[in-house]
Amino acid sequence: MIVVNNVSLAHQGAPILKDINLEIPETGVTALIGPNGAGKSSLLSLIARLQPLQQGTITVDGLTVGATPSRILARTLAILRQDPAIASRLRVRELVAFGRFPHNGGRITDEDRALTQAALERFDLTSFADRFIDTLSGGQRQLVLVAMTFCQGTRWLLLDEPLNNLDMFYARELMRGLREIADSERRAIVIVLHDINQAVTFADYIVALKHGAVVASGPPELIANTTSLQRIFGYEMPVESYHGRPVVLNHL
Ligand SMILES: Nc1ncnc2c1ncn2[C@@H]1O[C@H](COP(=O)(O)OP(=O)(O)OP(=O)(O)O)[C@@H](O)[C@H]1O
Numbered sequence: 093m094i095v096v097n098n099v100s101l102a103h104q105g106a107p108i109l110k111d112i113n114l115e116i117p118e119t120g121v122t123a124l125i126g127p128n129g130a131g132k133s134s135l136l137s138l139i140a141r142l143q144p145l146q147q148g149t150i151t152v153d154g155l156t157v158g159a160t161p162s163r164i165l166a167r168t169l170a171i172l173r174q175d176p177a178i179a180s181r182l183r184v185r186e187l188v189a190f191g192r193f194p195h196n197g198g199r200i201t202d203e204d205r206a207l208t209q210a211a212l213e214r215f216d217l218t219s220f221a222d223r224f225i226d227t228l229s230g231g232q233r234q235l236v237l238v239a240m241t242f243c244q245g246t247r248w249l250l251l252d253e254p255l256n257n258l259d260m261f262y263a264r265e266l267m268r269g270l271r272e273i274a275d276s277e278r279r280a281i282v283i284v285l286h287d288i289n290q291a292v293t294f295a296d297y298i299v300a301l302k303h304g305a306v307v308a309s310g311p312p313e314l315i316a317n318t319t320s321l322q323r324i325f326g327y328e329m330p331v332e333s334y335h336g337r338p339v340v341l342n343h344l
């Protein structure tokens with residue numbers, strides 16, 4: 093479980109996160125939703141210690157984020173940031189293999205090679221394996237980054253808007269793939285999503301942030317209604333039912 097206790101964050105006096113208290117379930121897919129600037133990436137970066145905690149505490153599977161050695165934390169959680177800087181003159185296989193770094197310190201073993209190959213296969217990237225990163229499309233590059241994060245082999249995967257640049261087919265494929273990983277490998281996924289229907293369809297648990305505060309949390313059935321969504325996003329969106337599952341008509 094990830095436990096966030098009384099976490100607040102400010103930049104140059106401006107409050108970004110305001111007294112966040114949250115428990116993220118230890119298995120399954122948890123979606124972080126909310127308007128632009130709500131604080132989703134900031135929260136994810138504090139959980140992954142990409143920036144120091146100013147106030148409050150965070151634990152991941154009982155490890156205190158502020159006090160855990162980096163090597164241990166890197167074997168517990170992997171994060172894909174929104175705009176990661178990547179060396180473009182790397183080949184796809186090399187970048188995915190880089191996910192093994194916390195385990196091998198740069199000395200690639202046969203096991204690392206096998207896990208890299210498995211990650212390439214899982215995300216359907218074998219045909220690109222020997223291509224340079226800068227020859228890929230934006231969507232292909234995004235899938236490579238998800239594969240690299242997956243290849244780290246951690247129980248927790250934190251993904252900040254991984255559907256960026258993906259067309260509808262690949263967005264669905266990726267969400268299905270993540271769902272399968274969560275179900276079959278007992279790994280937990282925390283994912284920032286802007287597409288409310290992807291969140292409602294694939295997440296077990298949804299946390300909604302707005303103006304730096306948690307304004308709603310719970311299973312999709314609890315969040316996917318017009319009243320709750322209006323509170324989160326500030327406008328009225330109809331919610332219909334398709335085969336008993338909510339579908340949000342957020343574009344109307
Ligand atoms: N280093 C920083 N310095 C100043 N302000 C920052 C910094 N990082 C984030 N912010 C501000 O904090 C707020 C929350 O940003 P954050 O990126 O966490 O939001 P988000 O919910 O992930 O947004 P989006 O959906 O647009 O990616 C924004 O107003 C942003 O401008």
